[in-house]
Amino acid sequence: MPDADAQPVDAGPFGKWLAAMRAVLRGERDADVPCGNCIGCCVSSYPIPLRPEDVRARAEVPEAFLLGRTGSGERWLMGFREDGRCPFMNERKCGIYADRPQTCRDYDCRIYAAAGLVPDGERPVIEQRVREWVFTFESDAQRAEAAAVRRAARFVRANAALFPASVRAGSATAAAVLAVKAYPVFMAEVAAPPEQLVRRMLELVREFDAAQ
Ligand code: SF4
Ligand code: SF4
Structure with a gap:
């Protein structure tokens, strides 16, 4: 739904963004988002996974904000303050910017805009920017790719139950990520049965992930 307060912000050329986002998802580079004054990521009640490589960030997280391991091994979540701010957010600046977790480095809210989605949950600051x-x-060609990403995301949203539980296709983030990884399936209007499209998407996702 259009937002009366939304002011256009230049997201850059779609083709360049798509190539960069795919590189981020492959772990080849960090995201480079023209955030300007936005601090949506850091004030939106996001528990942030701490990966094994986030050694310095992990060492600096106050104990009260370490939520415990997730999954197996040394994986932790960093919690947030009651008002939704990250414990490292001071005066609108990240207090550990040079050592911020990889999840923060990877986050690019333009993926929701590209997919025609908004993040799940109450995240009005990010939603506004999206x-x-x-x-x-x-x-x-770029317009066709953008249309395919949106078609793919719509398809995932409408058919989340057909995907394996491990994919967590029911979330907006997963739908957007799946769309960016497997949009080529939707480069043309596709009339195949949904189960077949899911299989083709998952094949592309496997190939994408294997290329990391
Ligand atoms: S919500 Fe988007 S624009 Fe805002 S800080 Fe996060 S990535 Fe940057
Ligand atoms: S660690 Fe820094 S970049 Fe990451 S959410 Fe916290 S304040 Fe933001």
Whole structure:
């Protein structure tokens, strides 16, 4: 739904963004988001996974905000303050920017705009920014890719129950990530049965992940 307060913010050329986002998802680079004054990620009640490589961040998290292991091995979650702010957020700045967790480095809210989604939960600051992003298109090929990403995301949202539970396709984030990884399946209007499209998406996702 259009937001009356939304002011357009340049998200950059779609093709360049898509290639960079795919590289981020492959672990080849950090995200480079023109956030400007937005601090949505850091004030939106996000528990942040701490990966094994987040050694310095993990060492600095106050005990009260370490929520415990997730899954197996040394995986922890960093909690947030009662008002939703990250414990490292001071005066609108990250107190451990140089050592911030990899999850913070990977986050790019333009993925929701590209997929035509907003994050799950009550995250109005991020939602506002997602509605503000406007991509530019340098070719019809980029427009076709953008349309395919949106079709893929819509498909995942409508058919989440057909995906394996491990994919957690019911979340907006997972739908957006799946769409960015497997959008080529939707480069043309696809009339195949949903089960077949799910299989093709999962094949592409496996290939994408194997290329990491
Ligand atoms: S919500 Fe988006 S624009 Fe805002 S800080 Fe996070 S990534 Fe940057
Ligand atoms: S660690 Fe820094 S970048 Fe990450 S959520 Fe906290 S304040 Fe934001």
